[in-house]
Amino acid sequence: MSIHAGQFRELRLERLGRTFGGVAALRDVSLSIAQGEFIALLGPSGCGKSTTLNILAGLLAATSGSIFLDERRIDSLRPEQRGFGMVFQNYALFPHMSVAKNIGFGLAMRGIARDEIARRVGETVALVHLQGQEHKLPGQLSGGQQQRVAIARAIIIEPPLVLMDEPLSNLDAKLRLEMRAEIKRIHQTLGATTIYVTHDQEEALSLADRIVVLKDGVVRQVGAPDALYARPDHLDVAAFMGFRNVISGTVSRQDGDLAGLTVAGGKQVSGQARGRLAMSQKAVMAVRPEDMTPSPDGPIRAKIISSEFRGREFVGFAMSEEGAALAFVSDHPLTNGARIQLAADPMRAVVFPEVS
Known part of the structure; x- marks a missing residue:
């Protein structure tokens, strides 16, 4: 049985852990996320942020701990049963499909009627400012446009949760700033609960309602951007906040x-x-x-x-x-x-x- 798109009150991670070959990549990660929040997982490479995201997506099994969406435990569900939207670092677009077909793919897989798919694709294309690009292939688009397609594909299914894994890291500095503003605008328009992985403190500060700083698989501090910026609790958090x-x-x-x-x-x-x-x-x-x-x-x-x-x-x-x-x-x-x-x-x- 799948999770339906729509409202929920709370996503809870309870003592999540993951080991690889006896090495703990994630240890006792607990976090409560309210519906509509934008959460940034921030930390250096190897800190456990992408591991956390992949466990949430169902792409990786947790070694220990639980995930709850309200009162329903979901960590045993397959990725497609969770119905979360995912935006990957490398976009992961289908190169042989047009922009419109890439965006509507998730709806087609759910058996939605063609007229409804066309309507929702049109709305989503407008939301991500890709009008006029619908019939192009991904290879004919700029990096920023490809990332907009990836975001559109993730949000068109109206998922309960949008997961973003360093989505701007492959873009140049100017495009990163532009896409950062676009992600903020789209989030404010939709109000979709979002978990965003980044190693860039500026991205985290500008986008997130709360930032979760990880180090060596452990949560070091959770707080609003202004609080973490001014009052880090640990020297390693301070170092990562500039x-x-x-x-x-x-x-x-x-x-x-x-x-x-x-x-x-x-x-x-x-x-x-x-x-x-x-x-x-x-x-x-x-x-x-x-x-x-x-x-x-x-x-x-x-x-x-x-x-x-x-x-x-x-x-x-x-x-x-x-x-x-x-x-x-x-x-x-x-x-x-x-x-x-x-x-x-x-x-x-x-x-x-x-x-x-």
Whole structure:
């Protein structure tokens, strides 16, 4: 018996696990997703995000755990019984079929009448802005147009869930931005529950209602984009959310949420405390390049290695006195080999206990 398209209240993943040859690719992943949410699974290669998506799609069996759609357990159902829409990284279009036939394929397989297929294909073609392309073959389309066909094919069946596996990774930078906006527009128009796999934090931040950060098959943090951007719970989450600079020190003061560290040369830096900190404890401050700038009395001393002009600003790359690689921004040209002092905005830096 298949799942019918339509409304549901909640999709639940309960302690999902998957091993390959004795190696755990996914461990105890639990997540509750409300109808209409856009969820991004974010993390580096091998973190388990595509494994999670494939288990949801029914393309891969879980070693442990359960999946529920409301009160119905669905992890034992075959992919076609689940009826989810899937958008693959490589589009997976039928090269010998026209755009219209590719889009309508799922309806044809369900035995829908030709007139109804034609009507729904027309509506979906308009939704993804492919009017005039209906009779072309996939090979006659641009990469962005092929991705629109793949999205149209996934959503035309009105699935309870749309799964997207790094759908923009094969596109150039300009097309990625355009398609990102299109995916957002389509989601807002349809309100379809969507789970989107990406390793690109900008994609996750711009598209998702909530982001699930994974590392080594484990969920590290779940939250709204603005919360994860400003308040990562772990150093590895911070690194994935753009906090590239990591400076070691010793906790020397704490004033509410603000923690101070003594770093190389006895200088003081400050940031928002994340996790439990104690006086004299070793800790690290993480900060984004755009929140670190040259300052005459900056506490971080470094040597400029190289720099790049980025149009509105210069991005500098330096090595601190303690050997940490740093990236920062400057309004002025930078000289390779020059000594520099850097300061970080304490309201945009975060401090974590040092992981041994």
